[in-house]
Amino acid sequence: MSATSFQPIAARPAPTDSRSLPAWLRRNLFGDWKTAGSTIVLGALLLWFVPQFLNWSLLQAVWAPDLKACRAAEGVGACWGVVAEKFRLIIFGRYPFGEQWRPLVATALMLAMLVASCTRPLWKPWLAVLWVVVLAVFFVLMYGNTLGLTKVETDRWGGLPLTILLATLSILMAFPIALAVALGRRSDLPAIRVFCTLYVELIRGVPLISVLFMASFMFPLFMPQGLTIDVLIRVLVGMTLFAAAYLAEVIRGGLQAIPKGQIEAAATLGLSYWQIQRKIVLPQALAMVVPSIVNSFISIFKDTSLVSIVSLYDLTGALDMAINADANWKPFKLQGYLFIALIYFIFCFSMSRYSQWVEKQVNKSKGR
Amino acid sequence: MATRSPPSKSPWSWRSRAFRGLVYQLVAFAVIALVIWFLASNTLHNMRVRGIQSGFDFLSQSAGFSIGESLFAFDSAESYWRAFLVGIVNTLRVAVAGIFLATVLGTLVGVGRFSRNALVRGLCAAYVECFRNVPVLLHLLMWYLVLTEMLPSIQDAWKFGPFFLSKGGVNFPVPIWQAGQAWAAGGVVAGVVLAWLYRRWALKRFEATGIAASMFWAPVAIVIAAGLLGWLAGGAPTLVDSPVKGEFAVENGGALTPEFLALLIGLTTYTASFIAEVVRSGIASVPAGQSEAAAALGLDRGLDIRLVMMPQALRVVIPPMTNQYLNLTKNSSLAVAIGYPDVVSIANTAMNQTGRAVECIAIVMAVYLTLSLLTSAFMNWYNARVAIKER
Numbered sequence: 001m002s003a004t005s006f007q008p009i010a011a012r013p014a015p016t017d018s019r020s021l022p023a024w025l026r027r028n029l030f031g032d033w034k035t036a037g038s039t040i041v042l043g044a045l046l047l048w049f050v051p052q053f054l055n056w057s058l059l060q061a062v063w064a065p066d067l068k069a070c071r072a073a074e075g076v077g078a079c080w081g082v083v084a085e086k087f088r089l090i091i092f093g094r095y096p097f098g099e100q101w102r103p104l105v106a107t108a109l110m111l112a113m114l115v116a117s118c119t120r121p122l123w124k125p126w127l128a129v130l131w132v133v134v135l136a137v138f139f140v141l142m143y144g145n146t147l148g149l150t151k152v153e154t155d156r157w158g159g160l161p162l163t164i165l166l167a168t169l170s171i172l173m174a175f176p177i178a179l180a181v182a183l184g185r186r187s188d189l190p191a192i193r194v195f196c197t198l199y200v201e202l203i204r205g206v207p208l209i210s211v212l213f214m215a216s217f218m219f220p221l222f223m224p225q226g227l228t229i230d231v232l233i234r235v236l237v238g239m240t241l242f243a244a245a246y247l248a249e250v251i252r253g254g255l256q257a258i259p260k261g262q263i264e265a266a267a268t269l270g271l272s273y274w275q276i277q278r279k280i281v282l283p284q285a286l287a288m289v290v291p292s293i294v295n296s297f298i299s300i301f302k303d304t305s306l307v308s309i310v311s312l313y314d315l316t317g318a319l320d321m322a323i324n325a326d327a328n329w330k331p332f333k334l335q336g337y338l339f340i341a342l343i344y345f346i347f348c349f350s351m352s353r354y355s356q357w358v359e360k361q362v363n364k365s366k367g368r
Numbered sequence: 369m370a371t372r373s374p375p376s377k378s379p380w381s382w383r384s385r386a387f388r389g390l391v392y393q394l395v396a397f398a399v400i401a402l403v404i405w406f407l408a409s410n411t412l413h414n415m416r417v418r419g420i421q422s423g424f425d426f427l428s429q430s431a432g433f434s435i436g437e438s439l440f441a442f443d444s445a446e447s448y449w450r451a452f453l454v455g456i457v458n459t460l461r462v463a464v465a466g467i468f469l470a471t472v473l474g475t476l477v478g479v480g481r482f483s484r485n486a487l488v489r490g491l492c493a494a495y496v497e498c499f500r501n502v503p504v505l506l507h508l509l510m511w512y513l514v515l516t517e518m519l520p521s522i523q524d525a526w527k528f529g530p531f532f533l534s535k536g537g538v539n540f541p542v543p544i545w546q547a548g549q550a551w552a553a554g555g556v557v558a559g560v561v562l563a564w565l566y567r568r569w570a571l572k573r574f575e576a577t578g579i580a581a582s583m584f585w586a587p588v589a590i591v592i593a594a595g596l597l598g599w600l601a602g603g604a605p606t607l608v609d610s611p612v613k614g615e616f617a618v619e620n621g622g623a624l625t626p627e628f629l630a631l632l633i634g635l636t637t638y639t640a641s642f643i644a645e646v647v648r649s650g651i652a653s654v655p656a657g658q659s660e661a662a663a664a665l666g667l668d669r670g671l672d673i674r675l676v677m678m679p680q681a682l683r684v685v686i687p688p689m690t691n692q693y694l695n696l697t698k699n700s701s702l703a704v705a706i707g708y709p710d711v712v713s714i715a716n717t718a719m720n721q722t723g724r725a726v727e728c729i730a731i732v733m734a735v736y737l738t739l740s741l742l743t744s745a746f747m748n749w750y751n752a753r754v755a756i757k758e759r
Contacts (some may be wrong), residue, residue, distance in 0.1 A: 018622050028484070028486035029485065031484055031485075035484050038483075038487070039485055043487065045611060060725065075626045125454075131674055161550065175588035189389045189392060190393070191393035191397055192392065192393060192396050195400060204740075205737040206698070206736045206737060207698035207712070209702065209712060210712065210732045210733055210736065212721075212730075213716070213729055216652075218411075218725050221410070221414045222410055222412075223414075225410075225414065298501075302504070306505055306702070308505070309705055310703060315508060316503070316509070331517075334517075334518075337510045338510075341506055341510070345501045349497060349501045351500065365482045
């Protein structure tokens, strides 16, 4: 047996570079002829459209509240001057001009509280207490009549503070109702189950606008003679009942995801129904549905725009009021709409990003 | 040794679960009945004091307002219930068209997010984020503003072939109904029956012999050919009612009002962004191995999507899709903000004229509840059809 000397085979070629930018572009934009074709067509469309849009919205736009310049630029550039001119009316509605620092501070406080509630280390019982304090401060600031603040009736509240107030308060008040209804729908007691199911299905079957009409036209008939309730509160009650039905379904989804074995195990240990719900089921179920709760908040936030139909001046209503009243600026209403669309977008987009982030955290903790 | 029997339990002890359950239910029932009685008695009292009449008898009175658009003739002398009927038909018209268009657009965008082309992926993602993060009411108001303010006036309407586009909406030609059209329609019906028979035959042959036949293009060709044959047999009528630019308006032909268009475009583009997400999550729920296995069997990308991915994704997609259809139908009630005469705005007008708020809102709620239940029932039936057949 003769020893053969070691013959190395030729080295394999280095793998083609697939991570650098040019390689990524080649694969994702010109991978095959179909991809390349759609890239060329779409690219051409974008090259034609984007510069025109940038030109209209930024380069040729009029930023100063200058009516003459706006009229001259019509059709060529956007007139953001309309926002500059009506800024205070759009953001704060009909709130007295000199007192507008109050809604500003109140809204900033509310937003800070919302952000704090999104931070996990702060999910402690005292957060609920803090919410009550913040809401009280919000109302004192907005309504006044104490501490040397002048009184501002609720029909003058408007704009972004009203939008944020409606969304936050209706979801906060809807939460306990939704919790009870969700538990009720899974209860062993048939009467309670039927009531809860009826409530949820009735509310989910009708549009919000009919609930709001009911709140503003029929609610006064429901109340005893002589008792008038502020329209803001009536609308809030309507939105709360509406949000509660949707939130109840979200929470029920979480309850259903808890394996039955856990409940049976807890019952074997001698825990009562309420102990089981409080110590075993709800902590897991609620943590699971936090992303869906945030999504419900997003849709309630968008739905607050409907209150402008029952003549409250939220962000949408305030814009209509601000611009329809002034014939000079009326031709530039589209820019106003785009401005508030941007505000809604910033809020909803950041909340949806947050909900996606939480979802990832929840999945991570489950080891998926 | 005497056996000890367990202590006898009376079922009516506070400690028994059944008794407590009964008490809880009775209390809940009593509370709810009390609340309803309180509200009802207040309402009746208030109505008596304010002299508001109640009852649905107003439905047979003359409405006294005219309606901008309706599928059938309506004039202001006709009764309220006819007005409500016009409103319901208008709601259905926009909801059905919107559901169809939103499904097409949403599916395209949703599938586009899995494109191999990064540009297509990015554009589809941008579309979804831009449209679903802005309230639908704002969408509608913006489209209405664009359609009624930015377009040319009716006098100098844009003309694309036989189509006109202006502040007055879209005008388009419609074929004039003649005997020949009936032949064409009959041909299409016959074609559908033939295509169905062909598909059954082709499927049977495929299962027996493994020879695949065209399952999509051939039936489509059969329907078109049968329709054309019927049209030719009816004498090939070509008379068309084309819109003509008159002095003050575009006359003749069919027309879509700007209110309808704004509502349709707004609802479609908004709901499509949600449907795209539903479709995306449906496709993402199918394991990537399925797609790889399909590729290993030699199916190309189109067949892979149609035969392997879609049937599996559909099971995940249908329940949330039902919710989106219901949302679109319910959001069509925002027509009241731009003056499209749907059932809510008719009810609003009737409410202001007759003062019967309770009855009008009850009608609106009943209409939407019925629509919701019908849609859910249909989608549940469809869902049961595509669900995995388990033993």
